[in-house]
Amino acid sequence: MNLSIISQARRSSFPTLLFSLLPVLLFGTVLSFWEFVVWYTDYPKSILPRPSAIALAIFDNWDLLTSNIIPTASVALGGFLIATLVGLTLSLLMAYSTWTKDALYPNIVGFQIVPKIAWAPLFVLWLGIEFQSRLGFAVFISIFPIIISMTAGLKNTDPTLIRLCDSLTATKLQTLFLVRFPFALPYLISAMKMSITLAMIGVIVGEFITSQEGLGFLILVAFGKLETDLMLASVLFLCAVGLFFYSIIAFASYRLEIWFGNKK
Amino acid sequence: MCDGLSMLDQATSRSDAYVHADGVQKIFNPGPKQTLAVDGIDCRVKEGEFVSLLGPSGCGKSTLLMMIAGLETPTKGGVFVGGAPMQKPREDIGLMFQDSTLLPWKSSIENVMFPIRILRRDRKEYEEKAKELLKRVGLDQFLDKKPAQLSGGMRQRVAICRALIYDPDVLLMDEPFSALDAITRDEMNQVLMNLWQDFKKTGLFVTHSIREAVFLSDRVLVMSARPGTIIEDLEVPFPRPRDFSLVETPEFNEICGYLRGKIDAQH
Ligand SMILES: Nc1ncnc2c1ncn2[C@@H]1O[C@H](COP(=O)(O)OP(=O)(O)O)[C@@H](O)[C@H]1O
Numbered sequence: 212m213n214l215s216i217i218s219q220a221r222r223s224s225f226p227t228l229l230f231s232l233l234p235v236l237l238f239g240t241v242l243s244f245w246e247f248v249v250w251y252t253d254y255p256k257s258i259l260p261r262p263s264a265i266a267l268a269i270f271d272n273w274d275l276l277t278s279n280i281i282p283t284a285s286v287a288l289g290g291f292l293i294a295t296l297v298g299l300t301l302s303l304l305m306a307y308s309t310w311t312k313d314a315l316y317p318n319i320v321g322f323q324i325v326p327k328i329a330w331a332p333l334f335v336l337w338l339g340i341e342f343q344s345r346l347g348f349a350v351f352i353s354i355f356p357i358i359i360s361m362t363a364g365l366k367n368t369d370p371t372l373i374r375l376c377d378s379l380t381a382t383k384l385q386t387l388f389l390v391r392f393p394f395a396l397p398y399l400i401s402a403m404k405m406s407i408t409l410a411m412i413g414v415i416v417g418e419f420i421t422s423q424e425g426l427g428f429l430i431l432v433a434f435g436k437l438e439t440d441l442m443l444a445s446v447l448f449l450c451a452v453g454l455f456f457y458s459i460i461a462f463a464s465y466r467l468e469i470w471f472g473n474k475k
Numbered sequence: 476m477c478d479g480l481s482m483l484d485q486a487t488s489r490s491d492a493y494v495h496a497d498g499v500q501k502i503f504n505p506g507p508k509q510t511l512a513v514d515g516i517d518c519r520v521k522e523g524e525f526v527s528l529l530g531p532s533g534c535g536k537s538t539l540l541m542m543i544a545g546l547e548t549p550t551k552g553g554v555f556v557g558g559a560p561m562q563k564p565r566e567d568i569g570l571m572f573q574d575s576t577l578l579p580w581k582s583s584i585e586n587v588m589f590p591i592r593i594l595r596r597d598r599k600e601y602e603e604k605a606k607e608l609l610k611r612v613g614l615d616q617f618l619d620k621k622p623a624q625l626s627g628g629m630r631q632r633v634a635i636c637r638a639l640i641y642d643p644d645v646l647l648m649d650e651p652f653s654a655l656d657a658i659t660r661d662e663m664n665q666v667l668m669n670l671w672q673d674f675k676k677t678g679l680f681v682t683h684s685i686r687e688a689v690f691l692s693d694r695v696l697v698m699s700a701r702p703g704t705i706i707e708d709l710e711v712p713f714p715r716p717r718d719f720s721l722v723e724t725p726e727f728n729e730i731c732g733y734l735r736g737k738i739d740a741q742h
């Protein structure tokens with residue numbers, strides 16, 4: 212009995228280790244393969260530089276790259292936060308007042324279907340070539356998941372629980388804030404994961420159009436000079452920024468699970 | 476003469492029926508596709524009495540309970556609780572459901588205190604009582620545990636405490652133990668029986684289990700299939716407090732057998 216437990220533990224620990232290493236192994240294999248093929252075929256660096264060349268570009272352009280993180284990251288974060296706050300307020304308002312929801316929600320869903328990237332040049336036209344247009348566009352592009360997901364979450368509260376609140380003579384506002392809102396928080400978190408990614412896309416698109424700063428701008432500059440290694444280095448930095456934001460939200464999601472008592 | 480008698484009859488019934496569903500009917504979605512959920516139900520529960528409602532599923536038991544709670548409006552007839560007509564939910568009525576409907580992010584004690592928060596009553600005044608109640612149902616070690624860390628039976632115990640904390644006069648219970656396993660269910664029956672001994676509420680209890688109904692109740696009502704009407708009204712004579720060993724006695728099983736016959740006769 213005891214022995215079988217031990218051998219089971221032994222059997223299961225090896226695959227666990229393997230599973231956590233698997234993505235790293237795959238990544239490493241692809242990089243090595245890439246490095247090897249480009250080296251072997253002597254492929255033009257301006258089209259596909261080797262991974263080692265990209266690493267070198269990061270090293271050579273370290274100050275340039277790092278100084279361009281802030282303009283991109285801060286506008287993306289700002290846009291994301293505004294979108295979250297405004298989106299949340301709107302969904303709460305719509306959950307509270309059917310009247311508001313009837314008027315607003317079909318319009319929001321309709322707008323959601325429109326390809327939003329197409330609006331980017333208009334934002335430049337309306338808000339200028341400074342950060343405001345990028346911020347505005349980031350808010351615009353990242354607010355929809357918040358509203359739609361949060362509205363679904365607020366609607367999905369267990370109807371029996373709503374009955375319980377009603378039977379306790381709870382006001383509409385009490386039910387909304389003490390029950391429906393907390394229950395919808397997991398929806399908010401998963402919408403935020405989507406939203407931060409969209410905010411990043413919004414800022415980069417904005418930078419492509421007009422900007423004189425930021426990682427998106429750096430990509431365009433490098434593109435103009437056919438410095439493909441710097442382009443890829445900038446993309447890598449964008450990935451890092453995105454990953455950083457994403458992991459903060461993932462951590463919030465983890466805390467939420469604990470708060471819900473699902474994890475100890 | 477006849478009129479006088481019926482008036483007298485009404486007067487006495489009104490005075491001793493604390494909960495009175497008076498000829499209620501409920502039609503959902505009136506129109507060509509309407510559902511007649513219950514029709515012409517007359518149901519009276521005296522003050523301090525515990526009455527069970529037995530009936531096939533879909534016969535309108537929950538609908539009747541919701542009308543009594545003021546959460547649904549009857550399409551015909553009226554509901555009176557404590558002599559006053561029910562028009563909207565009132566804080567002198569408590570509810571329990573099949574699902575414990577606890578808030579997952581709140582601990583047992585916070586869940587029990589939830590009605591106090593909603594009703595904006597003084598928190599300090601009730602905190603001791605909440606602890607007392609949880610102790611009473613054997614959860615003193617679990618005050619700070621969240622629902623996910625409790626078993627199904629424990630969650631329903633918390634739900635009972637939550638229904639009792641704000642001291643409603645009437646407790647309406649809609650199959651509160653139906654989702655529990657047989658052993659836990661028997662335990663919960665004993666827990667509820669003991670609590671009833673102390674709190675002396677007026678209770679209306681919906682269940683599918685004949686045994687549970689007979690064990691807990693002063694009176695058992697049997698409802699017909701939809702549209703539900705009451706087809707049997709039976710007093711349960713056993714003295715209180717009852718111990719669960721009662722269910723082994725021939726007298727107990729005779730009553731169960733009689734009710735089973737009434738229910739089976741409908742099919
Ligand atoms: N909100 C509702 N809208 C429409 N039909 C309903 C609603 N609630 C209950 N019903 C119908 O009324 C009937 C009685 O339901 P219910 O009271 O839940 O039965 P029970 O609790 O006895 O199982 C069922 O046929 C059910 O489908």
Ligand SMILES: [Mg+2]
Binds near residue numbers: 536537
């Ligand atoms: Mg029911």
